[in-house]
Amino acid sequence: MAASVTRNVVKKVLSIEQSEGAGAIVRRSIGSMNLKNLTPFLMLDHFHVSKGAGFPDHPHRGQATVTYMLEGASRHEDSAGHKGTIETGGVQWMCAGKGIIHAEMPVHEAGKPEPRGLQLWVDLPKEYKMVEPSYQELGAEQIPSAYPLGPDGGVQIKVISGKSHGVESPVRPLGGCWYFHVIFNKKDTSIFQDIPSGWTSFIYILKGSVKVGQEQSLPHEAFNTLVLSSSGNETGVSLTATEDNTEFILVAGEPLDQTVFQYGPFVMTNREEIIKTLQDYQTGKNGFEKAHVWKSEIGGL
Structure with missing residues (x-):
């Protein structure tokens, strides 16, 4: 067994609330001016959708x-x-591929919490940009959990994709991407999570506070995104909760050796491909055949 060598924090970005879509409030970290390029990740939004707000019909x-x-x-x-509902603890992994139009709208019911969640955009390797769109969806009960300190050890890792402490998710993304929801019940508890060598990785803190790697500094608190180092000899990351009920996501992905050329919800590798995408969208071709005729039932505010 190789020795465990931890990654450390190389950049920290606090996410500030802003408006997005039709009246939704998001905290954006990746994709903001402070954290523009983090291949293969394009955007991370921590969203809160109040009544009358949402994300009506839009293309990708x-x-x-x-x-x-x-x-x-x-x-x-x-x-x-395709249509459905993502409930608390569930995930939808949508590969937009060559083109799709969709709507995402909150469910508001008396006595139920307002919708809050995370949306991550992951760049597709250029050879997969024009594949047919596809979905992988898991309800909360279908997402496996790892317990690195045992069932009563006070740490749960929901394995949304990838593998953690012998537990593997059924989600199979195009391009490498691991996504974990880490929950520490008690402070002063530590774990080590393996991450493939050389992959880009980050943490986004939902609540509580955490120390990362061999830091002696103050712990990191909620709504901060922590970009981790990626030296070839680093095998993973050491994590210690400094408050009870600390929660964060840990995400890692294989970096892509390609240019990101983005125009709103269209992400290609050069200007010509974006021009072609806009032409396809305007003329209803190559994945956008229904662009001007399809209208969702849920998107009308």
């Missing part, structure tokens, strides 16, 4: 969007005939 091409519900529920519907 060239990326995967990963929606993970922390509270409440969200409905979705798309131009390929």
